[in-house]
Amino acid sequence: MNELGIPTAHAAGRESGRATRAREVADSLTRAIHEHRLGPGMKLSEDEVGEIFGVSRTIVRAALQQLAHDQLVTIEPHRGAFVAQPSVREAREVFEARALLEPRTARSAAERATPEDIAILRRHITQEHAALHAGQDGAALRLSGLFHIEIARIADQATIAEFIGQLVSRSSLVIALYWRRRNALCESHAHDALLKALADRDGALAEDLMKGHLLDLLSSLDLREAPGQRRSLKEALGRA
Amino acid sequence: MNELGIPTAHAAGRESGRATRAREVADSLTRAIHEHRLGPGMKLSEDEVGEIFGVSRTIVRAALQQLAHDQLVTIEPHRGAFVAQPSVREAREVFEARALLEPRTARSAAERATPEDIAILRRHITQEHAALHAGQDGAALRLSGLFHIEIARIADQATIAEFIGQLVSRSSLVIALYWRRRNALCESHAHDALLKALADRDGALAEDLMKGHLLDLLSSLDLREAPGQRRSLKEALGRA
DNA sequence: GATGCGCAGATTGTATACGATCCTGTGTCC
DNA sequence: GGACACAGGATCGTATACAATCTGCGCATC
Numbered sequence: 227m228n229e230l231g232i233p234t235a236h237a238a239g240r241e242s243g244r245a246t247r248a249r250e251v252a253d254s255l256t257r258a259i260h261e262h263r264l265g266p267g268m269k270l271s272e273d274e275v276g277e278i279f280g281v282s283r284t285i286v287r288a289a290l291q292q293l294a295h296d297q298l299v300t301i302e303p304h305r306g307a308f309v310a311q312p313s314v315r316e317a318r319e320v321f322e323a324r325a326l327l328e329p330r331t332a333r334s335a336a337e338r339a340t341p342e343d344i345a346i347l348r349r350h351i352t353q354e355h356a357a358l359h360a361g362q363d364g365a366a367l368r369l370s371g372l373f374h375i376e377i378a379r380i381a382d383q384a385t386i387a388e389f390i391g392q393l394v395s396r397s398s399l400v401i402a403l404y405w406r407r408r409n410a411l412c413e414s415h416a417h418d419a420l421l422k423a424l425a426d427r428d429g430a431l432a433e434d435l436m437k438g439h440l441l442d443l444l445s446s447l448d449l450r451e452a453p454g455q456r457r458s459l460k461e462a463l464g465r466a
Numbered sequence: 467m468n469e470l471g472i473p474t475a476h477a478a479g480r481e482s483g484r485a486t487r488a489r490e491v492a493d494s495l496t497r498a499i500h501e502h503r504l505g506p507g508m509k510l511s512e513d514e515v516g517e518i519f520g521v522s523r524t525i526v527r528a529a530l531q532q533l534a535h536d537q538l539v540t541i542e543p544h545r546g547a548f549v550a551q552p553s554v555r556e557a558r559e560v561f562e563a564r565a566l567l568e569p570r571t572a573r574s575a576a577e578r579a580t581p582e583d584i585a586i587l588r589r590h591i592t593q594e595h596a597a598l599h600a601g602q603d604g605a606a607l608r609l610s611g612l613f614h615i616e617i618a619r620i621a622d623q624a625t626i627a628e629f630i631g632q633l634v635s636r637s638s639l640v641i642a643l644y645w646r647r648r649n650a651l652c653e654s655h656a657h658d659a660l661l662k663a664l665a666d667r668d669g670a671l672a673e674d675l676m677k678g679h680l681l682d683l684l685s686s687l688d689l690r691e692a693p694g695q696r697r698s699l700k701e702a703l704g705r706a
Numbered sequence: 707g708a709t710g711c712g713c714a715g716a717t718t719g720t721a722t723a724c725g726a727t728c729c730t731g732t733g734t735c736c
Numbered sequence: 737g738g739a740c741a742c743a744g745g746a747t748c749g750t751a752t753a754c755a756a757t758c759t760g761c762g763c764a765t766c
Contacts (some may be wrong), residue, residue: 246749247541272718282751285716291528295535303486304718319625321741324625329627330566386558388627484721512748522721523748544727544748 248288251279255289259298259309260371260398261364266311270299296392298399310399317400323445324393325430325437327386328374332436333421333429343380344425350376351417371398373417377424377436379438397443406448416442491519491704495529499538499549500611500638503603506551510539518619538639550639554689557640561684564633565677567626572660572676574621574670583620584665590616591657611638613657617664617676637683646688656682667693 255275258264276286290307292336293299299307312320335343350373356367371394416439424433488640493516498504516526530547533539552560575583590613597606607663611634656679663672 260685266471273716284750284752285489287718288531291531292535295532305759306717316625319623322623323625326567328568383559383562385556385633393625398613513746519757524720527748546747656729700725 231337246288247279247281247337248292251275251281251285251289252292254279255293256296256298256395257368259293259396260368260369260395262398262402263364264309266309266399267306268309268401270307270464272306296395298395299466310396311403312400314404317404317447317449318444320393320396320400322398324390326439327390327393327439328378329379329433330383331383331390332385332424333433334383336424336427336432338382338430339380339424339427343376344421346349347373347376347380347421347424350423359424367398370417371395377420380424400447401458404447404449407446473632487519490628491515491521491525491529492532494519495533496536496538496609498615499533499605500608501634502607502638504549504641505606506549506639506643508549510547510549512546528644536635538635550636552636552640554644556636557687557689558575558684560633560636560640561680564637565631565680567630567633568618568680569673569677571618571621571623571626573622573673574662574668575617575671576664578622578665579620579623579664582663583616587616587620587661588615591661592610594657607641609639610657611635617660620664640687644687644689646686657664664688 255264255270264270270281270290272290274285276283277291279286290299290301295302295308297312298310298410300310301307318457350369354369354373357363357369374394376385377389378390381387420432420435420439423435495504495510506511507574510525510530512523512530512562515530519526521659526538530539530541534541534547537552538550540550541547586684590609592612597603597609599616614634615627615631617632621627656675663675
């Protein structure tokens with residue numbers, strides 16, 4: 227079992243006697259998707275997931291419904307849950323939404339960032355670089371997303387931060403499907419520059435950098451008509 | 467039974483042989499919240515809701531978890547689900563998020579609106595006025611929210627539209643808690659002006675009007691320290 | 707040989723059962 | 737008379753059981 231490459235949840239389960247284990251399962255699955263261990267289109271059978279995490283289908287169902295709400299998985303009635311495969315259109319929309327939310331949020335963050343905040347961000351970037359050099363592409367991608375979410379948190383806008391979190395998650399799927407270039411280094415440098423602007427409390431610069439960063443990201447995608455490159459013909463037609 | 471004023475779901479249940487009835491229950495509850503038939507702080511017992519809709523607790527739980535994800539209800543472990551009571555801070559955040567999303571979306575909508583779209587919006591406004599004159603405050607409020615959501619739909623940005631939908635829902639709770647003036651007429655006039663800008667395809671004006679409309683809404687709230695005016699003393703103290 | 711039908715296996719949808727936790731009211735002790 | 741302890745009831749958290757639905761394979765038919 228555990229062919230999905232998901233860490234058996236024993237360790238995570240110990241972290242707290244929290245009432246709902248559904249959240250734990252959902253978080254593990256979310257993380258697996260962020261790190262591209264679970265790719266778009268993969269089936270998430272309730273029994274299988276339940277066996278891996280040692281919980282009953284009740285819990286798994288709740289977790290999957292959460293992920294479905296975040297649009298990370300698609301639930302097809304009587305067929306099951308699948309890791310979502312954002313269409314080209316959805317991909318664009320995600321980045322358009324991010325372009326609407328994140329630049330202004332970065333400005334707010336720059337105006338409010340404390341030295342501790344900066345230190346946390348710096349640590350994020352360091353870890354991201356380390357993961358990248360270690361060849362752990364998935365981990366680097368997840369950390370890269372966390373950087374954006376952390377900025378939203380610093381801006382002290384929990385509601386917007388939550389939206390950005392959802393968008394970052396979906397971006398991870400978009401990247402899995404439509405990523406073109408293989409070198410993710412441009413990202414890291416963008417984050418370096420953003421960190422500097424935040425440390426300097428330069429809100430206007432941070433806003434501009436974020437806007438540019440998102441445009442870079444978008445332009446590094448291949449959003450032509452291919453709804454999925456390695457998707458099977460059957461699914462492609464069933465979805466077209 | 468049915469002391470919650472919720473339409474017994476028999477009719478709604480017939481509408482389609484859809485697989486998940488959880489969605490129906492969630493929609494009914496959402497609508498009840500929008501229309502202020504369910505007020506902030508009300509308890510939503512699983513058994514009670516299940517009995518009203520004629521479904522088991524399994525379904526009710528799924529529905530409540532959905533609403534919790536939309537932050538319309540708060541689930542307190544081992545205590546139950548309650549209609550959310552947004553704090554003053556959350557109230558501000560909701561409107562700040564709307565201020566970030568809706569003006570630009572209104573501009574897009576103005577640039578894309580077809581005559582049919584305009585007709586739909588006009589019908590919305592008409593219904594809103596009718597409900598208002600009939601003294602159906604709740605229905606008017608819900609229609610007012612639908613107006614905003616419809617604009618997002620016209621802008622052809624499903625992702626942003628969903629976010630706006632969530633924010634409008636939460637706004638309904640905010641209004642229930644913090645509304646000051648009794649005359650909601652200003653709203654309607656704002657919508658009239660917006661409709662005209664959209665019909666004229668004047669994107670810049672629509673953006674400005676939307677921004678002003680949201681500011682008006684915000685300023686019509688009483689966001690001082692009062693976490694809730696007509697809350698029962700017990701809950702008020704238990705929450706303070 | 708290709709196509710349509712039907713049954714078996716597997717998977718999901720929903721309900722119910724049982725254990726755990728929390729609230730409430732009563733009784734006792736200080 | 738007031739505060740604490742405890743028991744009863746109610747409600748939630750999770751697992752399991754059963755029913756509905758879908759998928760895939762084999763067979764009959766054209």
